[in-house]
Amino acid sequence: MSEPVSVQSTIRQEAAPGPVILLEEVRKRYGDRQAVAGVSFEVRPGEFFGLLGPNGAGKTTLIEMMEGLRQADSGTVTVFGRPPWPRDIALLPRLGVQTQSSAFFVRQTAREHLRTVAALYGADRAAAERTLASVQLTEQGDTRVEKLSGGQRQRLAIASALVHDPELIFLDEPTAALDPQARRELWKVLRALKSAGRTIVYTTHHIDEAEALCDRVAILVDGRVAVLDTPHHLVASSGLPTRLLVPAERMTVEEGAAIPDVRRVTAEGGSLVLETSEPGRVLSAVDRLIGLHDVQTRTATLEDIYLDLTGHLQSSEQQS
Known part of the structure; x- marks a missing residue:
């Protein structure tokens, strides 16, 4: 595979100088279950921020509140200084979202799919070509989406989140179900995004991946932030x-x-x-x-710290 093409950064100058995301004492309950129990943290401009934790720890609920898809019961959530809920249409062009089950126009080619997504955001057709190159899919541009490999679809999902040039990107387990080689190839794309100055909120069950890519990580346990720091400092101060x-x-x-x-x-x-x-x-x-x-x-590694905090839930949730 050829070397990754640099992702062009055109971060908007009007971006607020403060935190891109700010959460203060955020809580969310489903019936008698407290999914998020008083979470507070900020995500800084240009930061690659990892959100880790076993299933049921509150990651998806937090992500959905940041994206404006779910309302917090209490506390404050702001994105670029604005509350994302009720759904803020003005925020949408500034956000890029890749979910675990990204939807595609499977009968279209990869290029046609990206052109369609670009048009929905009012981006020009050239944006699709630039984004194909940024995720190393130019050679597959004329391949129908249904014919792409798993790794290629994952890159197309990221491209779909990037094609309108967002400032803030949410990546939810972008390397899930990929073989080790495809996972490492996708790391190159993620590092290019980081080098381009994108602000990224990222979830993964591959703890080695978070240690290699993230500037800071928050590990959630039972709806609370158990630890939040740089991977290096967490390992150095762990005492493991x-x-x-x-x-x-x-x-x-x-x-x-x-x-x-x-x-x-x-x-x-x-x-x-x-x-x-x-x-x-x-x-x-x-x-x-x-x-x-x-x-x-x-x-000791970040994975050792994760397992020390969460027990051995990681292996069971990966199998579920």
């Missing part, structure tokens, strides 16, 4: 242990547990896993005992 993977045939559980500063020893596959907050000291001890050949070191 470093894991040393030692070939199981070279050390027993008892020998590993006897090493000073080892918190816990477990067996995983063909490895003995030593957990520690002092990896330098433990590595030195392992080196003295058996040497460091085939010994691996794994530091």
